[in-house]
Amino acid sequence: MIFFAEDDPSIGQLVCFKLKKAGFSIHWVRDGSLALQEFALNKWGLVILDVMMPGADGWTVLKHIREESEDKDVPVLMLTARGQKSDMDLADQNRATDFLKKPFDPEDLVKKVKQHLRGDL
């Protein structure tokens, strides 16, 4: 099961459509504060976080997962605005597993998900 946080409905729908079509099950939350609440509800095979979100941004959610949650080692894929140094540094610092630069090819997303998803979940 994939935990997916994204505030933009069209991108959310796109990702959900593509990943469901590729055979994954996905749980989509619409903003950062909901992501903080709902992450603890389940144990996830992979987390996909958008960076720019209302409530709490992707880095805050990632920090919460890595430092305070019960599943600190869950793989996390960040959807960043662009491959800038500051973003890459932030990804390194916050121990993101990987990142995908927007705009992205849905095929690349599927590849990255297949690469990082924990097999047993």
Added chain:
Amino acid sequence: MLPKRFRYADQPLLVQVLFTGIVVSGFVFAQLGLLSWQAYRETQMRSSLQIILDKNIELNRLSTKFYHLNDQLEQYVESQNLKYYRDFIETAESIKEFWKSKSPVFLKEFSIPKEQIDFYVSKYLKPIKFGNKKNISESRQQLKFIFNQTLTSINQALLELENQREQLNGELFHHSDGIFSILIWMNLCFLIFFSFILIKFYRSIMNPLSDLSAAMRNYQEGKLKTRLPVLNQSEIGFLAFRFNEMAERTESMVNELKKLDVLKTEFLSAVSHELRTPLTSIMGYIKLLVNGDAGPINEDQKNFLEIIEASSLRLNHLVDDLLDVDRIESGKISLHIESTDVVSVLRESIKSVTLLAERKKIILESDFSDQIRKCEADRMRLLQVFTNLLSNAIKYTEKGSVRIKVQENVDGINVEIEDTGMGMNEEEQKNLFRKFFRTPSAIETHEGGTGLGLVIVKAIVDAHGGKITIQSKKSVGTRVETFIPFIYKLKSE
């Protein structure tokens, strides 16, 4: 703002100059007055001396006459000759006349017994004339006595005159001596006082001026909080006041500009986010459609979708370029330095433009080996540089080839990209690194471009400590040489 205590240096320069002038002229007048007084006193004393001398001469003449009178009397008594008697009488008459010509004050001043002489002249000369011997010897006794008394008086008067003269002389000497030392002391005091005032004056100008120049230097170095103390209301104080006013205004203007810059950055990042989100959505859905995820599509539909995709990509590049230019201009371009294989970066760039080259039937010739030393560089940024340069070369070449050559130098790697394209004239080459500049022939090709690519390329190469040179000839081709050093040196601030 006025200080409570009166200070010379706080006064307006005009007042300071006027005050100094008054002091100097006052001193000059004092000296002149002193000297004139001295001259007046000296003349006065000299005239007194002259009077004394005149009196002296007259008294001497009188005493000579008396001696003469005495001699004549002696001769007459000895010889009993009337001739001598006449002489005697003559002399006595002349003494009488002399007496008459002198004021009684003159005689009184020197205690000369006039009455006795008068008595002598009127009474005792007669018996001598009548030849009475007894009377004569009596008269002689009397005359001798009066004569001695008179001479003593005259001598005493002379002595007194001499005393007066000496005293006057002494006074005169003492007086000029006193004036002389007064003048010396006065000049000394004035010298000290004047130097003091001059130093004060100098300081009241020079100190604030050097403060001002130091403040200006600080201000120039960016310490915009620099202000000068306004010590007084003199011209210099006013200068400081004006400087502060200027500094205040400039500082607020700079702060305003800084705020604007922050606003611009915020605006740009907001715009880029707002643009990118719909672009991500558009491009993602196009991919879904093109990949057939939403069902099969026909060839026309596929073509149109690809056109939409290409346009979206251009829009996306524009957003990237605008953000890059903003970062470059605000000096915030940051490099993620790592050991980078330039050849592999170049291969990746070539791969990304291959499709474009194939479409235009342009041959990509590459001439390099894989055995090339790695550079300390930002891989993503170098990729951006080479991709940009290669796509430029392909975009502006109608037919022919693009040749890529890599050479290892002593201190870095030289990448040469040469095309057989439209080229540029010298005027166009000069403007090549100007923002939004595109050559007229480049615009005519209808190839997409923002005129930002080379600006970004140059900034990235410069940030690496590298160098980019472009040689071009109209209608012949363009050669771009990019030098990237092996060792990255952090630019000193």
